[in-house]
Amino acid sequence: MTWVVAWALVVGLRRAGAEPAVALLVVAALVGFVVTRFEERWRRVLIAAGFVFSGIALELDVPSWIWALAALPLLLAYPLRAWADAPFFPTPRHALQPLAAGLPLPAGARVLDAGCGIGHGLQALRRAGPQVQVHGIEWSAPLAWLCRRRCRFAQVQRGDMWAQAWGGFELVYLFQRPESMPRAYAKARAELAPGAWLLSLEFEVPGVAPELCLSAGRERTLWAYRMPERAQAALNVAAEVPIVRQRPRGRDARVCCKS
Ligand SMILES: C[S@@+](CC[C@H](N)C(=O)[O-])C[C@H]1O[C@@H](n2cnc3c(N)ncnc32)[C@H](O)[C@@H]1O
Structure with a gap:
């Protein structure tokens, strides 16, 4: 613009x-x-x-074809497969800070940034919980390469987050698109252990009440979904808990969304 x-x-x-x-x-x-x-x-x-x-x-x-050449690095950084989800857009530096108080994770917990870009989300996760083990997966080869160099503390893999198994992670963090959220929630429900978390910056899962909404600064919200016990999960499939559509107000507001 x-x-x-x-x-x-x-x-x-x-x-x-x-x-x-x-x-x-x-x-x-x-x-x-x-x-x-x-x-x-x-x-x-x-x-x-x-x-x-x-x-x-x-x-x-x-010559005009040089302008077309300029699109090549863009295509490499943002390959066709990733077009269905979000393009690269980094997690703001302090967006995940509310996790430290709002959703503390045990030491050694395995957390995954699904679609980790060049590592801003990984760094923010580490800042919020220095005791956790941070993993990332990124489809774009150059972004994954750069991410590995920027985040030597994390295990970064180049691959498709939808093909990757999420079982074994205590928290999966996403900063994708609204359209990705139903698929991500279905995958989380199928693969994450009861008690594990699906955390999304900005985009909520339509029709599902989050366990927590945390203010992530500048009008952004962190939506946190806890995986239910298997027996409870079966009950909830038929009657999903209604959403309380209430966004956190103010910088540090914390609102429990699940009734
Ligand atoms: C909005 S960015 C978020 C980057 C990072 N999570 C952060 O918060 O700083 C979304 C990232 O997801 C990646 N992505 C999109 N689809 C993907 C897929 N199917 N598998 C792995 N990564 C994907 C994109 O290449 C992009 O880097």
Whole structure:
């Protein structure tokens, strides 16, 4: 959005008679202002660098197929199979901090970030529970490679989270898409042990009452689903507990959602 608006402004200013250098300077200042509105460094770099990069590329007058080549690293980082779930988008640094008080895990508990990207979720899980064993699985080979290097404390595997067995994990963490949640919940119910947790940042499982909702800052919520005892699970299949549709309010609010 910023790149498109920036280029539209450059074109507009030029049509209004501004010198190229003046138009570029004015718009660069505006882009600089937009950049300060974001907290994450990677986002700032992307927003600022895109405008500058495209400006330089246009000046160089490169052939149009070079632009198509630029899509290759994107395809590698985000291969077709992963399109059904979420693209790479990192867990914010402090989003999982409420887990330390709200959902403490025993020492040595095995936790999995399913679709771990380059490891922001793994790092956040470790920060929230330094005593746990952190595992990650990621479909994109370059992201998994980078993740292994960034998170030497974790066991990171390159593979499909849907094909991987989730049994043996005390907690499976997801930051995917709303559409992935019913499938993830069905898999968790089939494979996780009673008492284990399915934890989702931002996206809830439709039609299922979470055991816990924790505020994850900046309007985000952590939805935590505890796997029931097998006998209880069979009963619940027919009559799922109704959802109390209540989001946590305020930075540190903690709301129990299950009645
Ligand atoms: C929103 S990102 C979350 C990254 C990481 N969990 C975090 O929170 O920082 C979703 C990640 O899931 C990966 N992904 C999508 N589908 C997948 C699949 N079927 N198996 C493994 N990883 C997958 C994507 O490549 C992407 O890196």
